[in-house]
Amino acid sequence: MQKNNVLTRLMRNQIFIPVAALILLAIFNLIMDPSFFKITLGYNSVGNPVLSGYLITILDYxxxxxxxxxxxxxxxxxxxxxxxxxxxxxxxxxxxxxxxxxxxxxxxxxxxxxxxxxxxxxxxxxxxxxxxxxxxxxxxxxxxxxxxxxxxxxxxxxxxxxxxxxxxxxxxxxxxxxxxxxxxxxxxxxxxxxxxxxxxxxxxxxxxxxxxxxxxxxxxxxxxxxxxxxxxxxxxxxxxxxxxxxxxxxxxxxxxxxxxxxxxxxxxxxxxxxxxxxxxxxxxxxxxxxMAASILGAYVIQFLTTTLYKFNVQSDALPAYKAVVVIILVVMSTPVVRSWLSEAGKKIKGRTSQKAKEVA
Amino acid sequence: MAIEKKADVAKKQKIPMTDTSLLLLITVVVFFAMYIGAILFQGKGFLKPQTFFNILNANAALIITSCGMSIVMITGGIDISVGGVAALVSMCCAVYLDYHGGNVFGAVVIALAIGLAFGLVQGFLVAYLEIQPFIVSLAGMFFARGMTTIVNTNPFNVANEAFVALKETRIVVPGMGSVNKLGNYVDAYVEIGVVVALLIVLVLFCLLRWTKLGRNFYAVGGNAQSALMLGINVRRTKFLSHVICSFLAGIGGFVYFMHVGSGSASHASGMEMNAIASSIIGGTMLTGGVGNIIGTFFGVLSLSTIQNIVSSAGLDQAWWTGITIAAMLCLFLLIQSVVIARKKRA
Structure with missing residues (x-):
């Protein structure tokens, strides 16, 4: 029960959304190609030491x-x-x-x-x-x-x-x-x-x-x-x-x-x-x-962009994928869908607790 | 005596001008002033009827999409996906006609289907899930533009014979021809798209004026709360306004395609902005509830006339067009703002 409370409190926190999106993207990349997270120290054309790698690109852009x-x-x-x-x-x-x-x-x-x-x-x-x-x-x-x-x-x-x-x-x-x-x-x-x-x-x-x-x-x-x-x-x-x-x-x-x-x-x-x-x-x-959630959100967007580029999505076609993400996000955050989701969540919870009672 | 009385009554009942007619009047006056100014200062080019018909030919698609935009704006929403939808339609039709050996009828069906699909999805999201129309259509615009590149990256011309025949069809306007430099008499003509556009303007004018649905659009845009209390299905009305707008964007996309005869991801770029600008210039109020299709028609004409003036004045660098349109948009937004303030004081 205690654990559940912590989880719900965490989920209510606003910064949860970008963090969850970030983790999802990170896991996706980890499964598809772990080399996404590789960071190498090299030298650029002028001879200065520079870090390179997809993560650095995300921080950069x-x-x-x-x-x-x-x-x-x-x-x-x-x-x-x-x-x-x-x-x-x-x-x-x-x-x-x-x-x-x-x-x-x-x-x-x-x-x-x-x-x-x-x-x-x-x-x-x-x-x-x-x-x-x-x-x-x-x-x-x-x-x-x-x-x-x-x-x-x-x-x-x-x-x-x-x-x-x-x-x-x-x-x-x-x-x-x-x-x-x-x-x-x-x-x-x-x-x-x-x-x-x-x-x-x-x-x-x-x-x-x-x-x-x-x-x-x-x-x-x-x-x-x-x-x-x-x-x-x-x-x-x-x-x-x-x-x-x-x-x-x-x-x-x-x-x-x-x-x-x-x-x-x-x-x-x-x-x-x-x-x-x-x-x-x-x-x-x-x-x-x-503000922190917005800034984190910006880096998540760049993470998404970089991931899409990595899968050879053309830069002109990029907006189509992002648009889908926006729509999903916005739909999820509408009051109608939220209340519907929370009701569904309550039902599931109710059923499990009923079952628990029956078992007891 | 009787006449005096009548005049008296007219004076007493001096109906205050509605916002719709006031803004319409401003638009029409601006258009005629601009056109006459163009004739006076730019020389004889503008005096030829064909110049006017060329404006119509080039902007038939814009007229159609602007009409759809006006309906959404009258209902209190906005749809910035129309340009993207038009580009997607032209690209899909071009690919279908050239790579899949399709016929023109099939292409029309594709165009309408794409428009309808966008309308249904966006309308649902706006009306039933209560997401801001701007966000929905912004996503729609990016989706459509992205999809256009996914369908085909490179721009290409359509060589389908039946389509080219349709594209080249010119409807002669009797009695409006002029004598060209060689001394031959040339008939004035319009393209098929213009006829489609004028028909749509007529139909939508009647729809907004005399049908229940049309009046519902105004009621919902004016005040959604009171419209609801009057027993109007607000959600369905909003939904329908978006469906009509995207559907018209589909038709507009096909008309655009008929005019340019090629598919490209950069087609119809900025069309959404021009459509919004035309609607605003035509007296459609952003806050909803005020607007007129005839005004929108004149809005498109004003916009394209000023573009013509700018380019024939030798300022044909691309940036002047953008700046003049923006300046005009700004001016009319300020006029609207003043009108609202006037209403509040009254």
Whole structure:
């Protein structure tokens, strides 16, 4: 009985869902091919020690997603909707970084500005676009997904326009560190950046009321207003924070290839980010959230992606499989199915206890 | 005396304009203003009836899918899977016609079946399991796009004779022809898709205006709670709206396929956004309960006219189209937001 209680309590915990999904995926890979978990220490083309292996790939490429999941969780919690323009804003923000670094020449020998300046400018740009979404959602009361549809449609066009549709290439190896490896450190840099973001958001949630306020607004906008909060401003703020997350993710993305491809960069990443939030067990209709679960959810998504790639699934066909996963997840979490499941569970429990009584 | 009285009554009973007619009026005015502006500033190209018919030819599929989108939006939902469904339909039909030696009739059946299947599943998930329509159709969109690549990776042209004959069929519009540069008289024409699209617009207009189901869509979108109290089966209405939308996306996919005559995974990309944009420009309110098929029709026309203007003004780089559509969408969203605010104050 005691054991059963622990189990049910565990199952009720929100972080259980991503952990269970992670374990399922890990077991699946273990059965199919144990070499999935092999990590080797090798040297890259420049001669620096790097770790490689599927697990490292997951940590590496899951970082942008984890960073986006932070912002997306806040937006989801406060506004009850999702931002579908993150992929497009990454394109814009990345384009700004390259534009500042390259100046007018698209193939510069030396950087035209320090990387930190370029990054800060791209942060401002991304936050402005986030603010644009935020104003539409918070002050004009347009549904988040439709408001962000505007940038979703125009974002990649704007990104191409910023660089006159040229594809700048940066030859400076330092710029590649953010999306690759710092010489001497075998762990990919994006992971450190993601960890830094996580620490920052953990501190913010711990020492400010941001978490409490967003949840209050998400649960009931009117009563939070009566309690003296400003729901519109908090919604607006979450979109600006998401903008900041987008800028960080964009820096990693452009640094990976030291260039940009406007129509391909961060394609479909909005789907993955929303999926991460959903997989973290957060209600997509807003309200309470669990940041750790979302971040873990992001890495689980990357785990799934990497697993699918390993089985030679084409990158274009990937969305089809993910869509099935989303639907299964969302269906499982609907109240209708949940109550049905719990009733079925009770019936089974009832029967077993009856049997136990009969035996006794 | 009598006339005076009548005028008096009319003044007293000055019915406040409904949101639907106000937004419809804005759309129609915008369209005509834009078209006249195009004629004035872009020269004679826009004066030719064929320019207008070309807009119709190129956007017949968009008209059909936008109509479906409007119905879902009137019911208070949204469906962003239509572009994906259209791509899947065109790819499946192309593969069927070319690799399996199928006939055109079979291809139509495939198109309708795919649309219906998406509609049934999405409608069920939205209406009976109460999942947010956006999430459901987002998954639907990615599923459809992914499936399109799984069916066939490489784009290819269809060479099936019967299909090509159907594709090339041109319906001459009498009395609208013009004299070309060589001095020959050329008849104006439309493709079969346009006829299908106009028929669908007509049917759906009647459906929304005069049938019980049509009025139910408005009632559910306006206020689901009170619709329920009026004895309307809210779930079934929502379900049907999604079924109709995806079914129309299937038809739209086939019409698109008839226009381009090839299968490709990148077909109809962005169609869902254009459909939503047309519906919004056409005066369909995102919050549900307000909208009009005629408005949507004009919404599509406005959208494609502005695209034509942009490209004939020499700004034919791809990004200008995206930016202008987004700007227009933004403008009309703000108008809607103002309309809602006005209503609340009143």
């Amino acid at each position: 899951g970082s942008e997603l984890a960073i986006l999941a932070i912002g997306m969780t806040l937006v989801t919690a406060a506004s009850g909707g999702q931002d579908i323009s993150v992929g497009a804003t990454i394109a814009i923000s990345g384009s700004v970084v390259l534009r500042v670094l390259c100046g007018t020449n698209s193939r510069p020998e030396t950087l035209q500005a320090p990387i930190i300046v370029a990054f800060l400018i791209s942060c401002v740009a991304a936050m402005l676009f986030g603010a644009f979404n935020g104003v539409l959602v918070a002050y004009f009361k347009i549904q988040p997904m439709v408001a962000t549809l505007i940038l979703f449609t125009a974002g990649r066009s704007i990104a191409a326009w910023i660089n006159n549709n040229e594809l700048p290439i940066i030859s400076d190896p330092v710029f590649g560190y953010f999306g690759g490896f710092i010489p001497g450190i075998p762990i990919p840099t994006p992971f450190f950046i993601a960890v830094a973001c996580m620490i920052v958001i953990a501190l913010v949630l711990r020492f400010t009321n941001l978490g409490l306020y967003t949840q209050a607004v998400g649960i009931n906008e009117n009563s939070s207003k009566l309690n003296g909060l400003n729901p519109a401003f908090i919604k607006f703020l979450t979109f600006v924070i998401l903008g900041l997350c987008v800028a960080v993710a964009a820096l990693i993305k452009v640094s990976r290839i030291s260039s940009i491809n406007y129509s391909v960069i961060a394609k479909d990443i909005e789907m993955d980010a929303i999926l991460a939030v959903a997989l973290g067990g957060n209600a997509l209709s807003g309200g309470k959230f669990n």
